[in-house]
Amino acid sequence: MFYREAGQYKTSYAADMAVFPIRQDRIGLAVILFTAFVLIPAFGNQFFLSSVMIPTLVFALAAIGLNILTGYTGLISLGTAAFMGVGAYACYKLTTWFPGVNIIVWIIASGFVSAFVGAMFGLPSLRIKGFYLVVATLAAQFFLQWCFGRIPWLVNYNTSGAIEAPERFLFGIPITGANATPESRYLVVLGVVALMTWFASNLVHGRVGRAWMAVRDMDIAAELMGIRLLTTKLLAFAVSSFYCGVSGALMVFLWYGSAEPEVFVINQSFLILFMVIIGGLGSLVGSFMGAALIYMLPIVLRLLPAALGVPIAAATVEHLQFIIVGVLIIVFLIAEPHGLARLWQTGKQKLRIWPFPY
Amino acid sequence: QEGVYVPLFTYRTGPFAGSGIPIADGMRDYLTMLNERDGGIGGVKIVLDECETGYDTKKGLECYDAVKGKKPVIVNPWSTGITLPLIPKASVDKIPILSMAYGLSASARGDIFPWVFNPPDTYWDGLGIILRYIGQQEGGIEKLKGKKIGYIYFDGGFGKEPIPLFEQMAKDFGFELKLYPVAPGDMQNQSSQWLSVRRDRPEYMVMYGWGAMNPTAIKEAAKINYPMEKFVSIWWPGEDDIRGTDGAKGFKMINWHGIGTDFPALKDIQKHVVDKGLSKANKDKVGELLYNRGVYNSLLIAEGIAQAQKITGKKMVDGADVRRGLENINLDEARLKELGLAGFTGTLKLTCDNHNGHRSAFIQQWDGAKWVKISDPIEPMADKVKPALDAAAQDYAEKNAGWPKRTEPCDKAS
Amino acid sequence: MRAPGSDKGVAAGDVLLAVDNVSLNFGGVKAITDVSFDIRKGEIRAIIGPNGAGKTSMLNVINGFYHPQQGRITYRGETRQKMRPYVAASQGISRTFQNVALFKGMSTLDNIMAGRTLKMRGSFFWQLFRHGPAMREEIEHRKVVEEIIDFLEIQAIRKTPVGKLPYGLQKRVELGRALAMEPDLLLLDEPMAGMNLEEKEDMSRFIIDVNNQYGTTIALIEHDIGVVMDLSDRIVVLEYGRKIADGTPDQVKSDQTVIDAYLGVPH
Amino acid sequence: MNLLYALFVDPWVQMGQAPDLLVQTLWEGLVSGVLYALIALGFVLIFKASGVFNFAQGIMVVFAALTLVGFYEMGVPAFLALALAVGVMFLLAVTVERVVLRPLVNQPDIILFMATFGITYVLIGLGELIFGGNPKRMITEQLYLPKGAVEFKILGGFVSLQKIDIAAAIIAAIMIAVLAFFFQKTRIGRALRAVADSHKAALSVGISLNQIWAIVWFTAGIVALVTGIMWGARSEVSFALQVIALKALPVLILGGFTSVPGAIVGGLIIGIGEKLGEFYWGPLVGGGIESWLAYFIALAFLLFRPQGLFGEKIIERI
Amino acid sequence: MRPTEAEATMTTAAPSLSDVAPAAAAETILAVNNIEVVYDHVILVLKGVSLTVPKGGIVAILGANGAGKTTTLKAISNLLHAERGEVTKGTVEFEGQRVDKLTPNDLVRRGCIQVMEGRHCFGHLTIDENLLTGAFTRRDGNAAIKRDMDMIYDYFPRLRQRKGSMAGYTSGGEQQMCAIGRAMMSRPKMILLDEPSMGLAPQVVEEIFEIVRTLNEKEGVSFLLAEQNTNIALRYATYGYILETGRVVMDGAADALRENEDVKEFYLGVAGADRKSFRDVKSYKRRKRWLA
């Protein structure tokens, strides 16, 4: 009833090929953007901005990166965190070498470093397939993490072995370091994430995206149609790592403020993989939904007892939270194995035919 | 309810829960005892709030943001990984950080890190104490010349921190240093490290370990018949890490506070907290090493608050006040006695410049069933540590261009 | 679509592809033994034979998915020991598959668009913006694809994910994808399996139209003898990996070895 | 030049100079290989039978051991506690089958993988809630597992073998032999492989997935319990053990996801390879290479055999 | 596709060509009563399908692509669950008992097995092992199983040659034989055959239908088959149902269906007496539909 495209005719291919061909969707997007860019920074409190929104966005970006690799190209990776680490350390090196250049430039540049490293570890993908390919990404995960800890050059020989985000400015406002307000950090992260999401959306809807999906769905057929497997896969690795790298740089510079190698452990890789799966493989919206669910759910669960005034120990909350998150994951999967994005689509489908059941 | 808000970051879950639980219990029980016995500090209740970090930096930061809004007077991150990102925030948010004998060693320099406190010793001090002790055993530090010392460590920030100093000392004293890193994922799988120990035959082994790494290392050392009296650890192994391990007898570690409940304050904890069922700890765990470590941590919190009240004359102090309070901590014998902790620990005096104290510590040895104190207090090697510390602090300030100069005025010791 | 081949110096009736003495085995299994035949420009060439005769393997050899141990393949006058999938595709060989090999997660439109990948040259940079040259190229190719969609009468399922389509339509989409490559040589592996009569008729018409309108050369594997006899110009018959007959439908139909090995009864 | 020497000559010289250490290294590699293989075996079982990559295997190891020790600490006699732990693993298997697998039948592998992550969370929460997060000592003596070591004075030095390690090796060998036989030769074994191949087709020929899955998860639970006892005896029973379960991944991949013998051979190659690597080559780069060496060894093997040493060939046909 | 005028003249009720319903003639082994099937909670595919199979009968379901033949068979064998489909209305009875709540495994035990469309052999098992898995539910000993294996190899000599190879590598037709043989290994009372002829060489198709007939006559196995090859299906079946977009639009004895003009034209491809050439198909030819 409310969600109908009836009466909306496309008069050109360009209009038909738009990412959001339906008016309601475009309105929805505008509302979301307005909320994200205006309402949230205006009304969100500090905790919400810096411990909920920024992390969720950072993870969403990494999830998009992984989704490009796993969801769109069908290559499972467990090295996401390490590629994020590459981005973070690259950004640190770059900005300490050339403090004069704007940090945003370096954040993007560090994505390229990560893309290069990612492509290197993507090389075996021509020969190794399926779950077996996981080993290449695991090698990346552990090897890179070891490098972060073992190469003092990477941390400018800091005795603490950690990297600290120095203070950097955008338009004269500090956006990294301790003096950066949550609002400014949030807006920068949001801007970068929004822009990169737009790029990703363009990519996956065009030639490149189709080649990726073709390789995912039936690599042999794709090859016989003249899609070069190695280039396509490497491109996926590179683009994916680019996103992860930028996300890692954002994570350290605009969220953590400092980082040790332990930040980029395999558990984080898993976490992002789960965001992608729960959100929906091969769906950009799903990446956001997955990141939001997996990251926010524990926070909500943790805050809930206190908010409700239930006297319950922090550790017990933690235990219960583990159980509840686990159960919810299973429940969601059973409800819709293709992820939240699909759940959302089915919901829209129902709206369209409402009030009839089918 | 009204009171000073003291959040306690704990990790009762996750891979390090084994060490996290007794520490959390000790911290909590001491402060609860003050509430129960004295109605708080200076007549103001302490509002306790645990935030579970699981020893995970991400959750730790989240905890920080969550408690920040409630105006905490102090934050105890209980993880070096969480401490590091908080250091720059502390001065902005005006919340002092107490990273007791962990965290960034350089933050001992109060003039550069006015908001961070890491008493009573840094990891570098710990190393100095261990080497001094080894020197004593050999009959003089100069006897280390030509000897081989092995260092087995948790391959993360904490374990790696002493290495530059260690290397420096190796040069200065002429011993050979052998490194055996243990990757976080391999904490329970150390056979290759100990095989290497067997090959290299270092005369002494020094360990900076944490969590499951400690018991595994002790077991593996016993397995290769390494002489336990020559195996000295930094201050983190607890009783649970060693109890019941065959061949662990003789193992040594540094410590700076008492074990057991033979102190009036600990008796009070039993009386006012444990017996009333207010503690989460098992009765028999009260007074164990890491439990008392938690108590020591809380002693510093309480003392910081008490001093702040004294300086400002306010009852309801805030973070900025407690920072000043901490800079005025002076736990001399008399004060310890007053607190019911005579003999529990050595004296400690913090100042504006010195946020650590660099206090002496002693060596204790496992006799198969309990820890036994076997040495007099040993001073850290100030001459070696101080320059390194200063350099590191300077380095930190430089690398983080725009690091604020200390503007906080210094209270004259009262 | 343009008429392919016309500009490449291959006149109608010339040999477009020749297979000489090809043998292929997998471990102990001899899939193809010493088979030679040729396909002429513009004809419909059928390959038939009992199950497991090596028909599919033959197509796989032709477009480079299998590499024969022996023999040569001559395509457009160039002789090779084996084809490479990418080379085969870029030189105008496209195909459909016995077990539908569509990109299941993509819509009909995207599947057919994917068939145009080889023809698209737009830079990665513009792809990022989906404007300017990238969009122009996209629209240009979309037009071609819409033509194919019209031709195959699958307008209604343009945006449906192909995984959800019934089998017959999937086969049709697969044909569309192969056509999108504007092939010189189209290899069809049992395009009509699992279809009812009406759909077979539709499919036959598509095949004939492709052959007539665009002059595309077609190699066809099919078990429906009626279809094969009606459509094809010449037929190769394989059995146990060997060629047992080769000729026009009438010749093959009355060949006793073929009747024994495959047809069962004279058709 | 020096580097080349250190890389290619020196390690061999060392091996020759101290053969006892070499033997000891090999033995340690063997033992950790066996222990990795035990974890991997749990993965293989479930993967074979349901195509599920069971992320929860690591936590199942912890959970099983924790149950055992937990019951013991509650005052239950050791062997009764063992029986109870087995019972708990059975309960777990049945629950998982009912609640998770049954509704998710015929879903893509990755979805089931994700579901096992859900199981992991639940088990972590439950385990800590019931038994507490503090590490516990394995009740080695109470279960009559051998203690101490045997030492051989050979090769101009000594080689010491821990009795518990020998026991682990023997138990692992027996378990693996039994399971390999079970898979290849029995009716259920064949059905298991069929299920792994295609849920749908297995359903259509009347294989009862429910029953099969319950059996297999239970078996994997038993394997987890054994693994937990052995690892626990080496250090302690704590949630840190789950981290080590990750080491089973390269073992699994190297051996081939579906092969029981693959798990053991993969385990041995990885175990011995990484010990030798760490011991003889590690010092060149400051040590600690054990954390990633296993993955590179596995990767190197995979480049030659993409389906792992014993894995089923990846069928590429069109 | 546009409806034709013919459609307007059709009644909405399914016309039955024979007066005798098959159920009346003999004991019923399978009865499907008015089932409705929904996929993914939203896609309604079967809109009330009823059919019966007499004991010892061969019944064919005919219909265009996407009509719902496969869905009907899966609804009977309870394989729908695995595809996120469910029967939302109606019942299925096998030998007089309701079976719609059973698992596929129970149904196989009771003697009803499905051969799925598109082969679905166990790619990593050999042909031999594939056949053996078919005997999973049997309890009558290895000797009997062995005997049946031999019988199947006699039926499909091509399989015997390939018995040691992994099914994944065999050709399409070989896999089809394997799938049918595998189902026969369970010694069922009833087989649901989905497109048995797909991808098989013509004489193998004949052979398979001969096998169906043999099993039916000698062993009394009942068959329900979904088939596109109407010609052959109606030659071997005793009764047929024609499905269109999820509804039964016509049913009747096979002979009667074969003589029906519409069926002749649209399913058998005979106009008058002669078969027309595929070359002569005109592009404007559109199908007549019974129902929208």
Ligand SMILES: Nc1ncnc2c1ncn2[C@@H]1O[C@H](COP(=O)(O)OP(=O)(O)OP(=O)(O)O)[C@@H](O)[C@H]1O
């Ligand atoms: N990759 C492979 N590995 C092993 N054997 C193979 C492989 N590909 C094909 N074969 C074998 O080669 C023979 C020929 O197979 P092919 O698929 O070419 O047959 P076909 O003529 O297409 O049969 P159908 O009509 O049944 O599709 C078969 O016996 C098959 O088992």
Ligand SMILES: Nc1ncnc2c1ncn2[C@@H]1O[C@H](COP(=O)(O)OP(=O)(O)OP(=O)(O)O)[C@@H](O)[C@H]1O
């Ligand atoms: N898993 C599924 N999810 C959604 N829709 C489905 C699914 N399976 C089948 N359908 C739809 O249900 C309808 C009936 O499909 P079904 O496979 O039963 O047809 P069929 O008569 O067997 O066709 P064919 O002759 O092509 O095999 C089709 O429109 C199909 O798109």
Ligand SMILES: [Mg+2]
């Ligand atoms: Mg074929």
Ligand SMILES: [Mg+2]
């Ligand atoms: Mg069908």
